[in-house]
Amino acid sequence: MKPYDVVIIGAGVVGSAIGRELSRYKLNIAILEKEEECGFGVSKSNSGIIHPGTQHPAASLKGKLCVRGNILMRKISRELGVDFKEVGELIIAFSREEIVRLMELKKEAELLGVPRLKIVDKKWLKKNEPNLSDEAIAALYAPTAGIISPYRLAYDLCENAIKNGVEIHTDKKVRGIIKSGDCFEIQTQNGEFKSRYLINAAGLCADDISRMVGVSDFKISPRKGEEFILDKKKEHIVNHLLFPLPSKVSKGVLVIKTADGNPMIGPTAEDASDKEDLATSDEGLKKALAGARKMIPSISENDIIAYFAGLRPVGFTAPHPLAGEDFIIRHEHKATGFVNVAGIQSPGLTAAPAIAVLVSDILRNNGLTMKKKFHFCGHHREITHLFAIPFSRTKKLVKKDLAYGDIVCRCEMVSAKEVQDAIRCGAKTLDGIKFRTRAQAGRCHGSFCTTRIMKILAEERKIPLTQITKRGRGSELVKEDRLDA
């Protein structure tokens, strides 16, 4: 077996951004993903905020890559055809002391190069954010903050990487790594891979992977964030992303605009011990509501239509286990050819394109020959979503292809064609279809469309209905097919 030039462990937004960046060069690249689909780990719980870089120390890697990523994201989203909206963010102050902190944040961010920052007063806030609490007296306004669909970004990065020759292997949990000669031998739950260079973008498991090559000077701890999605009817309750002043462990509970229209409140921040525990709690709900209401008092519990939890991979480095929590991105001289990309919590989504460029530089500086391809195609074939286009265009599509007129998900107006497209692009599970198309993400939560989507999946993938899962093996929807018997 001929070794790959580069293997990337983890097909989240970071791994896939690195894969796509490296696919500009004449390299054999594979991405290994332990889940059944890409983006099913840390990435799937992302808030979709493209941060401006207002909340990081000037010397931090997070800060630098965030500011650079914010710029790069505009180009990437245009190339891939993912909707990016520059909505701006407001960090709100409720007291005179907090205004002093705003000034400090502004100064720090300006050192990082965040453009067009300004402190706005109560009058400005009343005019531009009318539902904001009367207690708010000023804010730091960062107009370059934006929103994007984290799912569509992650999937489009993957699909574009594949288009440019990258292989993505799902269901490949890494069990062990052996360095033999100048190659890494990577053993997975099903199959072995060989590579000259190995990139660890394994999210919550990055410390476990790193340990397999003998580098164990950092630890990844999960920090849980619960988020609560509001009804689309509340789309215009805020005009900007709203932040309180950040604490030591998180940016606080935010009111978030999203690419799909439904505002979100959250995330909470609780240090956790289990890397797989995605349960939400009553306390989380209380905290998110209290935090959001402090800024927008009119938000009510009845506005919530869905909720979920995610885990941030927080990197702690020895010898100061509690200091920093910065990204850990470096070539490991202890294991030549091994690059760690670990501890990528917020602002990881924003920073992903900049991380990819940095990793590319690290590989070049460590001996990888990188020759540009003549035929790199950065543009992605845009998939049509009916909810995003005017009726005049839908009318033409329906005439051309019957499947566009066959509405599967009535709450979000998703057609059979979009579900089929998602499957042909790699969706294998009900969650994969939800993240790509929004089918099942509306107010009925799939009560009406689940059976139909199961049937399309079974038909396209040529598998029995009993093998259709929510998010991979073990999450089969039904136990038995009575018609089979």
Place this chain on the structure above:
Amino acid sequence: MLKRDLVIVGAGPAGMAAAISAYENGVEDILLLERDQYLGGILNQCVHTGFGLNYFKEILTGPEYAHRFIEKLKGIEAIEVSLKSFVVCLRADKTLTYFKPGALETAQAKALIMATGCREKTREMVHIAGGRPAGIFSAGLAQKLINIEGLLPGREIVIVGSGDIGLIMARRFILEGAKVKAVVEIQQQTRGLMRNVVQCLEDFDIPLYMRHKISKIHGRDRVEKVDIVKVDEELNEIAGSEFQLACDTVLISVGLIPENELIEMAGVKLDKKTNSPVSDEVNKTSIPGLFVCGNAFKVYDLVDSVSRDSADAGRLASEYLRGLK
């Protein structure tokens, strides 16, 4: 753009009764839009008996009850039935945009009857903490999986809420050989009909926990167990009363909400709490000539009452159309 005298959206029991009655009251141009590929709506998955006792003085299954109306519809030429037709936009002037196979159509109706039914409240609306594994179904979805698709969703079931569909499904699961471990109801009284409590739970010895709630759902890939806790009169959890039940499936049956997003789009005033149109009279809305009937108007206990009241909507529409001339 098509112009029609009367457009009816939804061909479940409400829409069919309204269409037949409108015809009988003299309306000669009726378009009946149904998003599914067959008539009858949700009755098709209700294979149990108990329908028609008031309306037909007979005991029928859901499909049999629907069949009576479908047969009657077939004989009426004035009613054009359009299947696989899904309305996506409604304006105050009663202009509808809808998908039908091969086309996105626009039609303007002189009078409009919305018979769009209702949907089930979700786990998310009652805020049950815990994970989001496979195995959490609305009772109606489980009913569709078993009765229409021939699929068994689970083997050990806990049901949240004592709504009628939940009770019916408790019995259905038992008949399919599954175990129903409990029905958990937060209120002091069951939500469903007494006859369903007796025939579906008591007759099968299924434990019913009143004034209890599920406080957490466990499981990563598939439901593994639930935490159940007793609550007091203010619905606060009573410490020390917690217990767990192992199960692979949680059914949610905590009530129904009228599906009125289309008329809301058109500007009809809705009651924030019930999602029903604000109205002093059955079937009427704040827009003249726009009527709502069946479960979209208010959630009914019996389909017999839906048929009765929806026939009235057909009559109201015919009177409205006569008034225009």
